[in-house]
Amino acid sequence: MAKHVVAAVADIPPGTRRLTQVNGRAIVVFNLGGEFFALNNRCPHRGGSLFHGKQTGLVESDGPGNYRYSRPGEIEYTKLGEIIRCPWHGWEFDIRTGQSWCDPKRVRVRQYAVSIEPGEALVQGPYVAESFPVSVENDYVVVEA
Amino acid sequence: MNIEVRQPVHGAKDSGKARVGIFDCDIHPKSSLEDLRPYLSNRWWDYLQTYGQRQRHGYVKGFPYPKSQPLASRRDSWPPGGGLPASDLDFMRQQHLDFYGIEWGIMNPLSPTGQGEQNDELSAAMAFAANEYQLEGWNRREPRLKASVVIPYENGEMSRAEIRKRTGDRRFAHVLFLSRTSELLGKRRYWPIFEAAVEAGFPIGVHVFGSSGRPMSNTGWPSFYIEEITEHSASLAASVTSLIVEGVFERHPELKIVLIEAGFAWIPSLGWRLDQNWKRMRDEVPHLRRAPSEYLREHFWVSTQPMEEAEEPDHVLDVMAWIGWDKILFASDYPHWDFDDPFVALPPSLSEERRNKIYSGNAKALYRLD
Numbered sequence: 453m454a455k456h457v458v459a460a461v462a463d464i465p466p467g468t469r470r471l472t473q474v475n476g477r478a479i480v481v482f483n484l485g486g487e488f489f490a491l492n493n494r495c496p497h498r499g500g501s502l503f504h505g506k507q508t509g510l511v512e513s514d515g516p517g518n519y520r521y522s523r524p525g526e527i528e529y530t531k532l533g534e535i536i537r538c539p540w541h542g543w544e545f546d547i548r549t550g551q552s553w554c555d556p557k558r559v560r561v562r563q564y565a566v567s568i569e570p571g572e573a574l575v576q577g578p579y580v581a582e583s584f585p586v587s588v589e590n591d592y593v594v595v596e597a
Numbered sequence: 598m599n600i601e602v603r604q605p606v607h608g609a610k611d612s613g614k615a616r617v618g619i620f621d622c623d624i625h626p627k628s629s630l631e632d633l634r635p636y637l638s639n640r641w642w643d644y645l646q647t648y649g650q651r652q653r654h655g656y657v658k659g660f661p662y663p664k665s666q667p668l669a670s671r672r673d674s675w676p677p678g679g680g681l682p683a684s685d686l687d688f689m690r691q692q693h694l695d696f697y698g699i700e701w702g703i704m705n706p707l708s709p710t711g712q713g714e715q716n717d718e719l720s721a722a723m724a725f726a727a728n729e730y731q732l733e734g735w736n737r738r739e740p741r742l743k744a745s746v747v748i749p750y751e752n753g754e755m756s757r758a759e760i761r762k763r764t765g766d767r768r769f770a771h772v773l774f775l776s777r778t779s780e781l782l783g784k785r786r787y788w789p790i791f792e793a794a795v796e797a798g799f800p801i802g803v804h805v806f807g808s809s810g811r812p813m814s815n816t817g818w819p820s821f822y823i824e825e826i827t828e829h830s831a832s833l834a835a836s837v838t839s840l841i842v843e844g845v846f847e848r849h850p851e852l853k854i855v856l857i858e859a860g861f862a863w864i865p866s867l868g869w870r871l872d873q874n875w876k877r878m879r880d881e882v883p884h885l886r887r888a889p890s891e892y893l894r895e896h897f898w899v900s901t902q903p904m905e906e907a908e909e910p911d912h913v914l915d916v917m918a919w920i921g922w923d924k925i926l927f928a929s930d931y932p933h934w935d936f937d938d939p940f941v942a943l944p945p946s947l948s949e950e951r952r953n954k955i956y957s958g959n960a961k962a963l964y965r966l967d
Contacts, residue, residue, distance in 0.1 A: 498937070498938050498941055498942070499938050499940070499941055500671070500673070500938075501673055504672050504673035505672065506672065539666065539671055539672030539673045539934075540666075540671050540672075540673075540934060540935075540936055540938075541934065541935060542665050542666065542934065
């Protein structure tokens with residue numbers, strides 16, 4: 453596994469995601485409030501591109517008729533912004549773990565380690581920055597894949 | 598940054614297997630009412646602008662939308678240049694036809710087509726326009742896309758007239774029904790359509806959806822979309838039973854019916870139940886000369902999508918074997934959200950021979966293509 457510089461930190465603001473190619477593999481990098489997570493872009497169910505999915509939360513219920521509302525008329529989500537739903541069949545995955553919500557024991561999206569590295573460390577290597585200019589004054593998102 | 602998302606990497610992964618060109622029996626090109634305008638008379642265009650359509654759906658606009666995803670479509674199917682999913686031929690080629698190596702696909706337009714419209718004259722005018730637009734807007738530019746003969750199916754004679762107009766035209770693959778007809782499909786009001794289809798040599802495709810004016814279930818309206826989408830098979834099972842029991846296949850031994858987007862795991866149990874009851878009350882329907890399941894196996898084809906996903910994939914193979922390895926046709930349902938990816942949809946343990954039949958051989962034989 454090599455480390456790859458995939459983006460400058462400023463390119464993936466909190467709450468957004470970015471699709472990158474690492475060794476021909478499509479990997480989607482999420483910024484959840486300053487924490488970065490990298491998942492294989494391919495949905496393990498039937499192969500939809502998770503990057504194109506809806507980033508949302510979980511609607512949960514303790515039983516029929518019991519929805520949780522944060523304010524009147526507003527359903528409360530848990531893990532708000534931390535769930536990615538496949539753009540095809542709508543399967544829900546936890547961005548932090550890659551686990552499927554409906555079938556967590558058997559189904560998960562492959563996850564890759566992410567770190568944030570200062571530019572001054574990167575310009576000396578041994579990182580792989582494919583067609584990506586790295587400058588000393590910025591911080592970068594590095595994916596191990 | 599703009600990245601081309603889906604690389605055709607599957608070929609490399611499956612490199613041990615030869616892949617035939619895929620025949621996709623369910624593609625949904627999107628058209629607007631404006632697209633149909635050149636093929637509608639001023640009379641019907643003015644009518645539509647003034648009064649609109651009256652579907653068999655009570656005084657509401659139609660089905661509840663969105664369905665799981667916006668416009669019931671894959672979120673990645675909205676053309677980058679704008680417009681609705683599957684409205685842009687170039688993007689459809691890039692994302693679907695070329696990407697998967699689709700050799701040939703059947704267009705099953707769902708709306709606007711006038712099917713199920715209460716006003717028979719308007720229904721017939723819109724069906725004609727929908728057929729012309731499939732030819733001019735799609736098939737002429739992309740001959741891989743074959744058209745469906747859209748018919749005003751609630752009126753048998755008007756439908757017969759539309760089928761006759763298309764007889765001998767190889768740009769059309771089959772005659773299209775939606776499953777939610779106002780009466781069960783075997784009733785005699787629909788027989789002129791079956792007769793015309795047999796005369797023209799067209800199979801009948803029955804695609805789920807439509808407005809029957811009645812609930813999907815036979816016990817009232819469901820509360821949830823998950824019920825609606827699951828009950829398509831139950832709804833269609835009633836019409837399949839009707840087609841068999843009314844004696845349609847005794848009258849029309851050449852009639853071929855393709856069930857599209859209804860799933861198929863329910864079919865063997867329907868056959869078993871019908872046979873069980875036929876043995877007990879054969880004299881109620883003496884016009885049936887064979888066990889009901891024999892008609893079911895002989896006259897019906899099924900499209901794959903949405904494939905049932907069993908915990909044990911081999912259970913699906915058992916079902917396929919019952920239906921018949923010659924009767925299963927691959928379908929993707931592009932661009933809808935419950936799309937099946939041709940590269941991964943079929944159970945992995947299928948033999949090469951059966952895989953090829955499902956991907957193309959069965960459709961070639963049914964639709965008599967070379």
